[in-house]
Amino acid sequence: MSDFPSSKYDRGKIFAKTGLKVGTNYAKHYLKNLRGSDKERNSEFYNQTAEQIFSEFTKLKGTALKIAQSLSIDQGFLPDEFSEVMTQAQYSVPPINRSLVRSIIKRELGRYPEDLFESFDTEAIAAASIGQVHAARLKTGEKVAVKIQYPGVRDTIASDLGLAKSLFKRFIKNKEELNDYFEEIESTLRLETDYIHEGQTINRFHKRFSTDRFETPRWFEEYSTERVLTMSFLEGVHLKEFLDQDPSQEEKNDFGQKIWDFFHEQIHQSDEIHADTHPGNFLLTDDQKLGIIDFGCVKHFPDTFFRDYLLLLPTHLERDLEKIKSLYNRLGVLKGDPETNQTEKKYFEFCLNYGFTFAMPYKSDTFNFGDPEYKDLIRGYTKNAPVGNEARGNKHFLYSTRVHLGLYHFLMKLGATVETKKSREIVEERISEKVV
Amino acid sequence: MNKITEEKIRISQSGALLYLKNPRFTMTALAEEADIKPDQIYDYFSNRRDVLDFFYKGLMLEYEESIRSIEKYAEFTLSEKLSNLALTMIDLMDPYREFVRKTYKYKVICSTQRTTFEKLFRNQLKAIYESDKNQSRLSTAFNRGPLYKAGTYNFHLLVRFWLKDESAGNQKTMEFIDKWTSFVEELHYSSILDRGFDVAKFIYYNSPFSNVSKDTTS
Numbered sequence: 001m002s003d004f005p006s007s008k009y010d011r012g013k014i015f016a017k018t019g020l021k022v023g024t025n026y027a028k029h030y031l032k033n034l035r036g037s038d039k040e041r042n043s044e045f046y047n048q049t050a051e052q053i054f055s056e057f058t059k060l061k062g063t064a065l066k067i068a069q070s071l072s073i074d075q076g077f078l079p080d081e082f083s084e085v086m087t088q089a090q091y092s093v094p095p096i097n098r099s100l101v102r103s104i105i106k107r108e109l110g111r112y113p114e115d116l117f118e119s120f121d122t123e124a125i126a127a128a129s130i131g132q133v134h135a136a137r138l139k140t141g142e143k144v145a146v147k148i149q150y151p152g153v154r155d156t157i158a159s160d161l162g163l164a165k166s167l168f169k170r171f172i173k174n175k176e177e178l179n180d181y182f183e184e185i186e187s188t189l190r191l192e193t194d195y196i197h198e199g200q201t202i203n204r205f206h207k208r209f210s211t212d213r214f215e216t217p218r219w220f221e222e223y224s225t226e227r228v229l230t231m232s233f234l235e236g237v238h239l240k241e242f243l244d245q246d247p248s249q250e251e252k253n254d255f256g257q258k259i260w261d262f263f264h265e266q267i268h269q270s271d272e273i274h275a276d277t278h279p280g281n282f283l284l285t286d287d288q289k290l291g292i293i294d295f296g297c298v299k300h301f302p303d304t305f306f307r308d309y310l311l312l313l314p315t316h317l318e319r320d321l322e323k324i325k326s327l328y329n330r331l332g333v334l335k336g337d338p339e340t341n342q343t344e345k346k347y348f349e350f351c352l353n354y355g356f357t358f359a360m361p362y363k364s365d366t367f368n369f370g371d372p373e374y375k376d377l378i379r380g381y382t383k384n385a386p387v388g389n390e391a392r393g394n395k396h397f398l399y400s401t402r403v404h405l406g407l408y409h410f411l412m413k414l415g416a417t418v419e420t421k422k423s424r425e426i427v428e429e430r431i432s433e434k435v436v
Numbered sequence: 437m438n439k440i441t442e443e444k445i446r447i448s449q450s451g452a453l454l455y456l457k458n459p460r461f462t463m464t465a466l467a468e469e470a471d472i473k474p475d476q477i478y479d480y481f482s483n484r485r486d487v488l489d490f491f492y493k494g495l496m497l498e499y500e501e502s503i504r505s506i507e508k509y510a511e512f513t514l515s516e517k518l519s520n521l522a523l524t525m526i527d528l529m530d531p532y533r534e535f536v537r538k539t540y541k542y543k544v545i546c547s548t549q550r551t552t553f554e555k556l557f558r559n560q561l562k563a564i565y566e567s568d569k570n571q572s573r574l575s576t577a578f579n580r581g582p583l584y585k586a587g588t589y590n591f592h593l594l595v596r597f598w599l600k601d602e603s604a605g606n607q608k609t610m611e612f613i614d615k616w617t618s619f620v621e622e623l624h625y626s627s628i629l630d631r632g633f634d635v636a637k638f639i640y641y642n643s644p645f646s647n648v649s650k651d652t653t654s
Contacts, residue, residue, distance in 0.1 A: 098512060099520035100614050106527050107605045114505050122508060151607040151614070227605065 095124040095132050096150055104148050108228040113146075116223075120146070126280070130193060130296075135233060143233040144220060145293075147195065154193045161186055184395040192296040195229035201295040202231055204272065209265070213258055215289040234291040236283035239413060249417075256369065256416025258290035263407050264423040267430055271306065275299040275399045277406025279413070297399070305331070305396045310427050316352075316359040324352065332394045347392070354381040361408075362424045369408065370415030378408065437501045444480050445494035446470065451487040452535040460484075491535070492544055492553035495528045499560070514571070515614075515621035517564045522591060522613045526598055526606065537599050545592050557591065558584040565624075574629040590616070 101122065105113045113120035117136045124132040131149040138144055161182055169178065191197050199219040206216045215234060223230035237245070242255065259282060266273045274281075276297040283291040301309070308330055315323045328334040328351055338348035357377050361367035368374070411418065450470040454461045466487065467474040481487045502524055503509050512520065529536045544553055561584040565571070571579075594616075598609045 097516045097519055097614065097617075098508075099516045099523055100610060102506070102520070103523035103527060103610065104605075107610075112502070112505075114507065151605075151610040152603075155603075155607075 095127040096148075098122040100151070101132075101134065101148055104151065105146075105228060108225040109223060128280070136230075138220070138223075144223070144230050145217070145233045146223070147229040147231075149193060149195065149227040154190070157186060157189050157193070180395045181398060184398055188297060188299070188399070194226055195224055196226050198229055198296050199224050199231070201272075201298050205274070205292070205295060205298075208270065209262070209292065213289055214262055214265075215285050215291045216295075217293060234283060234285060234293055236285035236291045238283050239279040239410065242284055243414070249415075252370075252414050252416045253418065254288070255284050255290070256411050256414050257418050258284075259407065259410060260416075260418045260420070260423065262290055262292065263403070264426045267310070268426045271300045271303070273299050273301070273403055275403050277403050277410060279410055282410070299396075299399045299403075301396050301400060305394055306400070307431055309396075309400050310431050312355055313359045313362050313427055314431070316355040317363055319356070321352075324355070331397070333392055335392070350381070357381060358404075358408075361418075361420050362427065365419060365421040366417055367420050368417040369411035370417065375412045378412075437497065440480070441494075441497060444490055445498060447472070447477065447480055448487050448491040448494050449532065451484070452491050452532045455488065455539070456534050488539065488543065489551070491532070491539075492551065493556065495525060496553055496556035496560070498528055499524050500556075510567075513621060514564070514568045514624055515617040517568070518587075518617040518620060519613050521560055521564065522594055522617070523610065525591070526594075526609060526613075529595070529598075530606070533599070536595065540592075540595055540599075554588055557588050561587045568624070571624045572627045572630045574633050575624040575626075 101124075102112055105111075105116065109116055113122075113136065118139050118141065120136040121134050123134075125135050125145075126133040130153045131147050134146045134148065136144050136146050165178070165182055199221060202217055202219040206218055209216050217231035217234055220230040220232070247255075262274075263277075274292060274295065274297075276294055281292065281294045283293070285291045308327055312324075312327055312331075315327055325334065325338065325348065328348070333351060334344055334348060336344040338345040357374075360374070361369070447466065447470045451461070451466050454466055454469045458465070461469075461484065463477055463481075463484065464474050466484070467477045470477070481490065499521065503520070506512075506520070509517075509520075544551055547554075558581075562579075565579045565583065594609070594613065597612055598606060601609045603609075
């Protein structure tokens with residue numbers, strides 16, 4: 001699924017080239033463009049088909065929802081009505097029954113939860129696409145979060161991807177290139193369903209980000225398997241609860257600065273980046289640290305791609321058209337000369353404007369993400385992205401875009417003003433490092 | 437659970453494992469396997485058949501014991517209780533999978549008499565259905581022997597499914613149990629039959645073609 005939706009949007013936009021093709025409105029728009037006036041009598045039928053496809057897609061559970069997340073579906077790019085539906089579906093998955101939870105723990109950890117833990121809350125505190133989380137207390141008294149994978153989720157990856165692929169291939173001209181996106185998402189999803197891998201990632205992040213500003217959980221390996229993950233419990237409030245408390249602007253800025261800095265600290269220190277930037281994965285702890293949870297989707301981007309991706313920021317700010325053109329060609333967004341090809345020109349113009357808008361936070365030393373004009377600008381570009389019937393853009397845009405846009409979306413919801421000087425230096429330093 | 441029952445369960449489980457090595461094992465060999473004195477074993481079982489028959493009854497007794505330790509068990513929904521019964525039984529059988537494969541059919545399904553295992557299993561189903569307060573009115577009318585018999589038969593099918601399940605951690609069996617019990621719950625909780633019954637009753641008493649209607653109005 002990740003596959004096709006991503007690629008559609010992909011073509012349309014600079015950064016998120018791959019992710020946004022899934023929306024019903026987009027599909028309608030695309031279909032209209034595809035069909036000449038002589039075939040307009042059929043367009044209603046096709047529009048309806050697109051709606052049905054999308055409707056069915058949202059009903060899929062497990063990996064299908066994860067794929068939807070991978071495609072930045074919840075990042076504010078789809079029509080409002082659709083985003084609303086998807087948001088509900090992604091974060092309100094019905095929890096699995098309590099007996100099943102008990103049995104899964106027995107099978108995975110060898111004992112029933114009532115024997116294994118001092119206490120175990122049978123009601124899930126969070127239920128998402130591939131698993132649900134329970135609060136528990138170890139015999140030592142430490143509070144932990146136990147993540148339990150839904151049975152059979154791993155088996156659905158191939159079938160869900162196959163289903164989505166077959167549905168969306170009807171919209172795509174360059175079907176072979178689409179496979180790259182599918183493969184990228186499939187490999188990411190397979191890693192996400194391996195909780196041992198996630199536990200090891202938790203350990204690495206815990207070593208990197210145990211500071212006075214960030215807090216990450218600790219992994220309890222002896223209470224974890226490929227399908228059950230136990231980690232220390234982080235107490236705190238998520239974005240929605242934080243905003244419900246009617247915080248001051250200073251408090252918003254502080255929260256926003258931490259998540260902005262976390263993102264750039266990751267770039268600074270390593271190639272490993274937390275790639276699931278949705279509000280449910282971050283919280284403000286009781287001692288005012290940024291708590292980061294859920295390390296299932298952590299990406300390592302190839303150096304070449306990542307350097308080019310970061311280079312987009314200063315290059316756009318410099319407005320050097322030749323450099324920008326060259327970058328987008330390298331990144332697979334442009335496939336020809338915009339001077340001689342109308343289609344390429346359309347994409348290039350969009351890239352120029354949207355890319356500049358996207359790079360704006362790095363232009364000065366502070367940036368106000370709460371500015372409604374900026375939000376409208378971002379939304380306007382995404383929703384009016386040029387669309388076509390071919391996949392465009394490097395497959396790694398899928399997750400780099402998700403991370404970056406997720407960060408922007410978070411900060412826009414928060415309405416925070418952040419200091420960006422240091423982050424700009426980090427980006428520049430990182431680009432230089434790679435050049436050397 | 438008292439000590440004697442615990443000991444009987446332990447011995448019968450030793451017997452199940454010994455059976456896989458030698459289906460005609462002696463009681464002396466069993467005593468050695470179970471680490472008790474040969475003469476003591478007759479305090480619990482009279483012969484090999486008794487031992488093997490008790491294995492399945494022992495599973496049910498263990499299940500009954502286990503639900504006492506589940507917090508908030510009384511609050512479980514119908515599907516959760518049915519899932520718990522099926523999943524716990526499969527969990528208990530799992531270490532003896534080969535024994536179950538070789539003996540379940542003739543010891544439980546094809547037994548000429550209803551086994552203690554089946555009696556206890558049906559009793560559990562009865563307890564689950566009769567304690568559930570969320571069933572529709574019409575559904576409760578079906579809380580009778582045939583329902584429990586059908587439930588027991590379903591469990592036999594589930595055991596066959598599990599024995600053929602090669603998925604990691606028996607995930608397919610878990611999925612099957614989850615889907616099946618959700619379906620059963622939906623059937624029993626749905627008020628559509630109640631509504632249908634109300635309509636039928638209304639028509640029966642109010643139809644101009646019904647004698648009952650005339651009798652009641654006169």
